[in-house]
Amino acid sequence: MIERTSDETELSNVIPVTLDANFFFERAVRSLDRFQYDKALKNFRKAVEYEPENPVNHCNMAGILSEMGNYKASNEILTHVLEKIDPAMTECHFYMANNYANMESFEEAERSLMTYLEQDGAGEYLAESEELMELLQYELDRPAPLIKIRSREGVVEHDRARALLEEGKFPQAVDLLEEIVKVTPDFLAAHNNLALAYFYMGRFARAKECLGEVLEQDPGNLHALCNMAIFLQYAGDRDQLDTLLARLETTVPFHKEHVFKMATTMGILGRHKTAYSHFRRLLKDEEVGADASLFHYCAAAASNSGLHSDALRCWRQASKLDPASPVPAFFLAQLQQALAEGRAMSPVSYNYQLPFQEQLKQWKNNASSFTAEVRSNPLLRASFFWALRYGDSGTRMQVTEALRWIEDEEMSEVLGELLQQEPLQEEKLQEAALISLQRLIGSSLKENPVSAEEQELAQGDLPSSTEKV
CATH class of the missing domain: 1.25.40.10 (Tetratricopeptide repeat domain)
Structure with missing residues (x-):
């Protein structure tokens, strides 16, 4: 029998070290x-x-x-x-x-x-x-130079395009969005906003075509369906619009952005009670419920629905949240006066701004104020684009005169391009452009007052909700 020595026992307990x-x-x-x-x-x-x-x-x-x-x-x-x-x-x-x-x-x-x-x-360090x-x-x-972030392909450019849209810089937005959808054709939010940009510029057929591409890829895309409904209303296509409206009115969106899109769309389409129900849902959300403009939208929907006490309450709250703005106080006074006189309240636009006639009182004696407003307000700029594309020769001349006040490089560029083209004569759009232009530059305003129905058409409540990613 062989016995191990103590040294052998100790060696057997040693764990070998691998130096690697x-x-x-x-x-x-x-x-x-x-x-x-x-x-x-x-x-x-x-x-x-x-x-x-x-x-x-x-x-x-x-x-x-x-x-x-x-x-x-x-x-x-x-x-x-x-x-x-x-x-x-x-x-x-x-x-x-x-x-x-x-x-x-x-x-x-x-x-x-x-x-x-x-x-x-991978974008591992994107936040950092x-x-x-x-x-x-x-x-x-x-600022840093604008680049394409590979991990967010198209997202940064899309955010920039949305900003351009909201600034009313439609040609630049179109250029950027066209490039995005060319590189990433499945980027549906970019397609939707490109359709809006075309619509703002009066390129109606191209806007519908763009939305068709979205709905072909995603038939239930809410932004595209809402925008299509608005486009159909401006085109006067009642049959298609009624079919689409029946579908939208039975849709209950969940995401906040979708609720807002649905609410504004219903308001633009004249479904004010439906719009009011959606805006009320948003007001219950703590994150957005302290927004004065949201209370104005809710008040407009309530007023247009005949819910006057609710409208008064919302405009009072908007005035508290945004005391510097004249908008809530103006509409509050208008509604109180209408109720005191026992007459119907005029239709209220969902845009959080004073009616154009009120603004014109300020602009007619202050060209610089008019210039600043056109530069900063995409809806006013859209009215010019529509008038340039769908107006007759007289309308174009009026636009040319008005643009002399502005000295805006982008507007001058668009003016130069569009005046070389033969406009598409679509009666409904031409009428909207003419009324909008009259309101903008104050031509024949006293002699030809704008009716409440025309006011709603001209002021337009153009779809102003761009789609985020």
Whole structure:
């Protein structure tokens, strides 16, 4: 019988150590936990020696150097990774941008950050990139250049296009949206907003065609259905409109944005009680229930439905929330006067602004105020576009005179383009454009007062709700 010696017993209990990259990586992590950066760097270097083709080890080493304040050495390693080991490791550009920012090399930081956003498909550091972008904009005292963020293909450009729409810059919005839908044809929100932009510019046939493309891909798309209903009303197509309305009136949207879209659409289409029920749902939401304009929309729906006490209550609340605005006080006084005189209240627009006739009293003696309003109000700009496209020669001449007050490069560009084209004579649209234009520039206003019915058509309640992503 053979007995093991004590030495043999001790040797049998020894666990062999494998010196590889994982071994040194784990030691480096333990050193990091103890804030022993020198030891951590030493162990990460050893890990790199064992696996020189592993980009993660190099990035770990670069991260330690960055923590130690050696940003230049860190960027040298990150550049080595991108040039020699793994060019697809796009997060290295983000790390380099942070290093450059810490070195106060803000131009280089911006370039690296732009490269990361343009090349990275996963968007792992997208939130952090937005924070760094804000810092760089502050330090460089200028906005960052507009780029295509690969991880949000089309989203940033779409947000920019929505902003252009809301600013009334329709041609620029169309250019950008056309490019987006060309690159990403399944980006339905961009298609919907492109249809709106065409509609604002009076390109009615193209707007319907654009919506048709959306509904072909997604027959239940609420934004497209609502916009199509509005387009059909302006076209005077009652049969198709009634069929679509029957479908919309039985739809109960859940998402807040969809509720708002449905409410405004129902209001524009004259289904004021349905609109009122949707606006009331929104007012119960704490996030949006403190918005004065929302109380105005609800008041307009209530007033147009004959629910006068509800309308008074909503306009009073809007006045409290936005005491600087003359809008709630104006309509509140109008309704109180109508009730005191025992007459019907005139139809109220859902736009959160004074009626055009009230604004014209200010504009007729203040051209600069008129210019500022046209530049900032997309609905007024849309009226000009419609008049230019669908108006007769006399209307075009009136528009030309009015645009002389504005000195707006975009409006001048559109004027030049449209005056070279033969307008499409669609009676309903032409009538709306003519009435809108008269209200805008005050021509024959006293001699030919606008009726309440015409006012609602001209003021239009054009669909102003663009679709978000």
